[in-house]
Amino acid sequence: MEIKQTAVAGTLESSDIQIMLSKGNDGIQIDLESDVKKQFGDQIESVITETLKKFDIDNAKVKAVDKGALDCVIKARTIAVAQRALKTADQPAWEVL
Amino acid sequence: MYESIIQLNLHDKKKRAEWMTFMKSLGIADFSDKEVDAIDFTLGMYDGDQLVGTGSASGNVLKYIGVCNKGVTQGSRFNAIINALTSRLYQDQVFHILVFTKLKYSESFQHLGFTELAHTELAAFLETGSPNLTDYLAELPKIDQPDRQKIAGIVMNANPFTNGHRFLVESAAKESDWVYVFVVSTDASLFTTQERVKLVKEGLSDLQNVMVVDGGAYMVSYATFPSYFLPSNVNNVTYQTMMDARIFRDQIAPALHIGTRYVGTEPLSKTTNIYNQTLLKELPPKVNVKEIQRNKNESGQYITATNVRRAIQEGDVTKVKDSLPTSTYQFIKDHLGILQSRIKKGMNIDGN
Structure with missing residues (x-):
């Protein structure tokens, strides 16, 4: 699916992750900032990528600022940002969960 | 708590x-x-x-x-x-x-x-x-095999575009294979960004190796640089221009393979003079800086956009006619009323 508008979900508070999703044309490009990037960077990126794939988003620029979020939080924020960017936030995609 | x-x-x-x-x-x-x-x-x-x-x-x-x-x-x-x-x-x-x-x-x-x-x-x-910057750079027109070409860059506010700007670009275009002309995008001048870009494009449309592009957020004009956090003994202009020069040197020029930056000498404005000094100090050796002597109009006066704006204020544009390309002159004549009302509303015309 095509990204319709740039969107953001999440905060910069501890244990959260803030994700910005905008249009891209070269696959899913993730720019991740995290204190634990060395340890969990790959895992965080794969959760984001997998979740976006479920929305059929193949091209997007992702900017993520992680403050120690657990996988479930990363997934929730990714779902929120994807639905906002696709302008489908009024029809929650429960099945993605 | x-x-x-x-x-x-x-x-x-x-x-x-x-x-x-x-x-x-x-x-x-x-x-x-x-x-x-x-x-x-x-x-x-x-x-x-x-x-x-x-x-x-x-x-x-x-x-x-x-x-x-x-x-x-x-x-x-x-x-x-x-x-x-x-x-x-x-x-x-x-x-x-x-x-x-x-x-x-x-x-x-x-x-x-x-x-x-x-x-x-x-x-x-x-x-x-x-x-962000990466997105901005990706949007700009690119040249094939840039490392084999002589590529120049010019940054201008062009408020409005005069024969002085035109002369600067012509000089660069003669000595280079390609020229990027960046128009400062901050909307804080008498002429709006849209108007400035339009007049620059029209005034240069006959030069085949010139590309007029939006300066984005990265050709920073004085208006956007806050200076409140600096110690008061620091010269704001020096600090602002140093930052601007470094963005150009470290981010813009390498991405576009710009080898030379052209600037016009500025006999009348102290600010522009400091700016040029800073560029000369900061850009080389990564990027050459070439100063082009400001040209004079037929009556022997230096061509400056400041004089053009003063003429607009006084409502007598004919006296700067020989400083302007036809496109700019025509635009000012057609929009004199609007431009004057902007000045009346408090738009500063003595800056850049």
């Missing part, structure tokens, strides 16, 4: 005094109208009834950020304020955010996902969000 973040109304004298006292305690003392009036909104963080943090935004630029870290984890209040500011801007659909700050705070911002674009020993310039 309960902390809340609320909007501060700086038009309220009491609130403003409280805010100023707090900022002063953190070593910020410049509250000139020029800086404070530009603020769109200010947030304040309270611990009980004590102001412990604040931050403001002006357009997409974060300003006047300060927190007191007494008795709390280092960085937690800073994060909360930046989070509140950025969330608010994102809600307003502002997704590209800039900040100019003291060099020592650059790292704190990078920790929150900001990217440093340039720094001097005094200050750093950072951005976050989208579209």
Whole structure:
């Protein structure tokens, strides 16, 4: 699916992750900032990528600022940002969960 | 401990005094109208009834950020304020955010996902969000095999485009294979950005190896550079131009393979003179700087956009006719009334 508008979900508070999703044309490009990037960077990126794939988003620029979020939080924020960017936030995609 | 973040109304004298006292305690003392009036909104963080943090935004630029870290984890209040500011801007659909700050705070911002674009020993310039510098550069027209070509760059505000600008571009176009002309995008001049870009394009349309492009957020005009956080003995212009020169040298020029930057000498404006001096000091050896002597019109006067703006104010454009390309002259004649009313409304015409 095509990204319709740039969107953001999440905060910069501890244990959260803030994700910005905008249009891209070269696959899913993730720019991740995290204190634990060395340890969990790959895992965080794969959760984001997998979740976006479920929305059929193949091209997007992702900017993520992680403050120690657990996988479930990363997934929730990714779902929120994807639905906002696709302008489908009024029809929650429960099945993605 | 309960902390809340609320909007501060700086038009309220009491609130403003409280805010100023707090900022002063953190070593910020410049509250000139020029800086404070530009603020769109200010947030304040309270611990009980004590102001412990604040931050403001002006357009997409974060300003006047300060927190007191007494008795709390280092960085937690800073994060909360930046989070509140950025969330608010994102809600307003502002997704590209800039900040100019003291060099020592650059790292704190990078920790929150900001990217440093340039720094001097005094200050750093950072951005976050989208579209960022990479996106901006990707949008610009590219040249095949750029490393084999002589590519030049010129930055101009062109308020409005004159034969002086034209002469500068012609000189560069003669000596290079390709020329990028960056038009400063900040909308703070007598002629709007759209008008300036249009007149530059029209005035150069016959030059095949010239590309007129939007300067984006990165050819920073004096208007966007806040300087309130600098010590008062520092020359603002020097600091601003140094930052501008470094962004060009480290980010723009390498991406576009620009080998030479052309500038016009400026016999009349002290500011532009300082700017050129800074470019000469900062850009080489990575980027050459070539100064082109400013040309004179047929009556032997230097061609400057300032004189053109004065003529508009006086309503006598014919006297600068020989300083202007036909397209610019025609535009001014057709829009004289609008331009004059902008000046009457307080648009400063003596700057750049």
